[in-house]
Amino acid sequence: MRVINFNPGPAGLPLPALERARDELLDFQGSGMSVMEHSHRGKEYDAVQSEAISLLTELLGIPDTHQVLFLTGGASQQFAQVPMNFLTPGASADYLMTGVWSEKAYEEAQYLGKVRIAGTTVLPDKRYVRVPRQDELTLDPKAAYVHMTSNNTIYGTQWHWWPEVGDVPLVADMSSDFMWKPMDVSRFAFIYAGAQKNLGPSGVLIAVARKDFIARGRKDIPKIFRYSTHAENNSLYNTPPTLAIYLCRNVLAWVKQVGGLGQLEKWNREKGELLYGALDKHAGFYHAPVEKDSRSYMNVVFKLPTPELDDRFVAEAKKAGMVGLKGHRSAGGIRVSTYNAVTVDNVRTLVSFMEEFIRKNG
Numbered sequence: 001m002r003v004i005n006f007n008p009g010p011a012g013l014p015l016p017a018l019e020r021a022r023d024e025l026l027d028f029q030g031s032g033m034s035v036m037e038h039s040h041r042g043k044e045y046d047a048v049q050s051e052a053i054s055l056l057t058e059l060l061g062i063p064d065t066h067q068v069l070f071l072t073g074g075a076s077q078q079f080a081q082v083p084m085n086f087l088t089p090g091a092s093a094d095y096l097m098t099g100v101w102s103e104k105a106y107e108e109a110q111y112l113g114k115v116r117i118a119g120t121t122v123l124p125d126k127r128y129v130r131v132p133r134q135d136e137l138t139l140d141p142k143a144a145y146v147h148m149t150s151n152n153t154i155y156g157t158q159w160h161w162w163p164e165v166g167d168v169p170l171v172a173d174m175s176s177d178f179m180w181k182p183m184d185v186s187r188f189a190f191i192y193a194g195a196q197k198n199l200g201p202s203g204v205l206i207a208v209a210r211k212d213f214i215a216r217g218r219k220d221i222p223k224i225f226r227y228s229t230h231a232e233n234n235s236l237y238n239t240p241p242t243l244a245i246y247l248c249r250n251v252l253a254w255v256k257q258v259g260g261l262g263q264l265e266k267w268n269r270e271k272g273e274l275l276y277g278a279l280d281k282h283a284g285f286y287h288a289p290v291e292k293d294s295r296s297y298m299n300v301v302f303k304l305p306t307p308e309l310d311d312r313f314v315a316e317a318k319k320a321g322m323v324g325l326k327g328h329r330s331a332g333g334i335r336v337s338t339y340n341a342v343t344v345d346n347v348r349t350l351v352s353f354m355e356e357f358i359r360k361n362g
């Protein structure tokens, strides 16, 4: 009995990817052992990792200028590792502040060098309800890089355009919207995303890095923290999280099988329109704080008239087989995470529940 899973991450995974893992668990391709019992340097695992990289390359259209890396430590480690590599002595980096995760990235970089806030949409009460416009950015043309968070998991805002940063390398934390739709990878010098939302289980982080950018990262930091080390060793400098990468491979194969990122975008937009449509229709009961052109298609946040009704909503939804709807502890309210594995039908079920909930409690 599987529930409808609206968890913000780790999140639900596509059933075919899990079934494939189940079927292969004890005996991976006739080898008499599971994939996680294989050497990370053996041919069986090598084929899995190579397939994951080639699926990512094909699905995203990653150009030759860029390389896929599998890293550990989550996006939180990247908050430190990005400035360790690129915030060279005397340099300064620009940060675009759009939520809790950009604040954390900024805080970590402060330990390592000079950082500037080149744009923020924080409100006096510390919340965020939109991303900035280009004319609100005060970018330093000499910055070592510009850091942004493409989707703000907690506040439910998402960038629907990319900032114009001139020749400055653009670095993006895409943890909560990586691969939600097709994109132009070449606009970014460095993209990173924890797998546990759109791509697989926790434990592995995927980076798509411009090769010349990582090649000029600092060489006077420990090897393990240099992106160039992982790039030169095809993410096999140390033992990678083989099981997590295997599961990402299964998810990527599913993405390809259902029609690729164009198809995912169609579904994701349909899910967003269903949910925001219901919220707008019942705006007197469900309050959706995010400004329309910053609304996230991955995390839809709203509040009911009282915190008690929020709690009742979460409890009754659970009874109806829907979990993961409680808002982040810092934001309260309801958060519906509609990552790639959540189906349009799942969202239709939730929307019917929302309408029924008003009839009973409105």
Ligand code: PMP
Residues within 6 Å of the ligand: 009, 073, 074, 075, 076, 077, 101, 149, 151, 152, 153, 154, 173, 174, 175, 176, 194
């Ligand atoms: N960035 C964003 C946008 C996130 O949503 C999260 C996790 N929810 C993180 C960073 C932190 O990821 P991790 O816990 O894997 O370090």
